[in-house]
Amino acid sequence: MTRASEALTEALKEQEEGLLNCVHCGFCLPACPTYRRLGDEADSPRGRLHLMRAVTEGRLDPGSDAYQLHIDRCLGCRACEPVCPSGVAYGHLLELARGVGRAARRPSLLSRLLPRVFGTPWIARPAMLAARLFRATKIPALAARLRFGGGPPGPIRLGMAMLAASAPGGRPGPSAPSAPGTRRQAARPRAPRPATPAPRVAILTGCVQAGLFARVNAATVRVLRANGYEVVAAPAQGCCGALHAHAGDLGRAAELARRNVEAFEAAGADYIALNASGCGAAMAGYGSLLGGDEEIAGRAEAVAARVRDVSELLAMRGPLPGGEIAIAVTYDPPCHLLHAQGVSGPPETVLRAVPGVEIVPLAGAAECCGGAGIYGLTHRDLGAWIGGDKVRSVVESGAAALVTGNPGCMMQIGAGLRLAGRTTRILHVVELLDASYERGGVYGRSGG
Ligand code: SF4
Ligand code: SF4
Known part of the structure; x- marks a missing residue:
């Protein structure tokens, strides 16, 4: 085991109570998309928690094929959390488990490359510009329409279709x-707006969202303003770190989170509006991601507490x-x-x-x-x-x-x-x- 892997295994061990919360009831099994399709206990939430425990207890090498395969195959969808009667915080444990696995064995090139692209603005911006220009040629739309027989699409055709x-x-x-x-x-009658000061909202503009869905960001600003919010800028913001955390690169995820905590503190908004729920979940988890850093932990919690999906903000006002x-x-x-x-x-x-x-x-x-x-x-x-x-x-x-x-x-x-x-x-x-x-x-x- 490498030193990084040992350190992360220690971090996972510190969550022993969370791992022991699992009472093996199996309520989560029908909710798990990988278990439902593969029917393998090791591809269920309960099975994956068992693998994590085996690593923390020294019974399993995190570089082993079994650990790597089944932890990697998890979607991280967290459908297992709301159905769990013991309140196992599976998402947090998975990120630590992925960190352990990543330190023990190098992940695939694609798993390393994509988070690196999105987490590095000077790479992400031109990459997104190139993607937009290519999209405008309509070649991706044409490639997605071509038929090449059955089976899953090849990576290039899938990328084009996406x-x-x-x-x-x-x-x-x-x-x-x-x-x-x-x-x-x-059509419903228009309700009068209460004469209260407009709540201030800063929007996380995101990487993919800003690069390929700028229209959604623009629509977000307009609908929030129309519903009585004052939209303020948070110019120092960057990538939320979600892809990095999901891939187990917790060090880089924490760096990106720290930067966003500072950026959104500076914006001084009442709320942080998210229109990309993957980013929303990541930002809502900044408190636990940065919980080990005394200097910023409390501030990260305060920023996380202000995170709202744009639909929540709209529903709050009508x-x-x-x-x-x-x-x-x-x-x-x-x-x-x-x-x-x-x-x-x-x-x-x-x-x-x-x-x-x-x-x-x-x-x-x-x-x-x-x-x-x-x-x-x-x-x-x-x-x-x-x-x-x-x-x-x-x-x-x-x-x-x-x-x-x-x-x-x-x-x-x-x-x-x-x-x-x-x-x-x-x-x-x-x-x-x-x-x-x-x-x-x-x-x-x-x-x-
Ligand atoms: S529902 Fe919760 S306690 Fe039951 S097996 Fe799944 S993770 Fe364990
Ligand atoms: S997060 Fe993983 S273990 Fe939980 S339901 Fe989704 S695929 Fe299954």
Whole structure:
């Protein structure tokens, strides 16, 4: 074992109480996408906790194939947390376990490369610019349409489909036919705003979000302003470190977190708005990530306490209803919003502010889409299997658009739909509200 691996194993050992909290009841097994598909105990939350314990007790080498394979195969979706009666903090334990595994054996090139790109602004910015220019050529969209027989798509074709799926889908247009059991939202009267000072909000602009989904960031600013928030800048912010933490690079994740704690303290906002739930879960966890650093731990907790998904902020203020958009949508809750942050109602509250929208139920909505950060790229077979089931649910819902709240989910599900030859639109929750506000003239009236 290397020195780094030993140190991290010690850190995991310090969480022994958390590991021992698991009473092996198995309630988490049906919620786990990898266990449900592979049927292997070692690919379940309980099995992975068992592997972690074996390492802390010196019974298993963290460089062993068994440890590396099963810890690596976890999506990090955290669907196992809310169903666990013992409150096992699986997400935190997984990050430590990944750190131990990473120190014992070098991860794959892709697992090292992508977090490095996003965590280094002078690489990320030109890389994102190149991606946008390439996307504008329409070559990625064309490549995603080509058919090469069955099986999971090759990495280049999958990457092309994901890039194509990040492109603006156009403003929502005419309605899809009504699905059974759904009702159109009726226009609601506008509620008067209370005469209180506008809460101040700083937005995490993100790496992929700023690079490929700038329209979602712009929509976020507009809808927050329209709902009475003052949007303030946090110019010193950077990558949230989510990809690094998920990959077990806790040292780099902590560096990036420290920088953001300082940046958002300087912004002096009441809230930090997130429109990428993977980043939201990472920032909400800054307190535990930096908990060992006395100098900044309390400040990290204070910043984390101000983190809100944009849908929560909008739901807190109403939100204002917009103009009618007659469209049938289905909502896929991102894992890091639903399971990691426990946010379930607010996105639907936002969708209800769009008169004319039908919300169509999505079978298996609570299950991961298989994107899970870079999982869709690093585990193409399993990612495509899990993602394929999600795409099937979306198609069977009959919705004209899939609405979600995370760029990774938009790209993963969007890529799956494109590769399946489907034209279902992919929209962020705030994109739909923004279009409704434009249609209803809300911005002219609110000054948003
Ligand atoms: S539900 Fe919780 S306590 Fe039960 S096996 Fe899963 S992790 Fe362990
Ligand atoms: S995080 Fe997701 S994939 Fe990993 S053990 Fe929990 S439920 Fe299974």
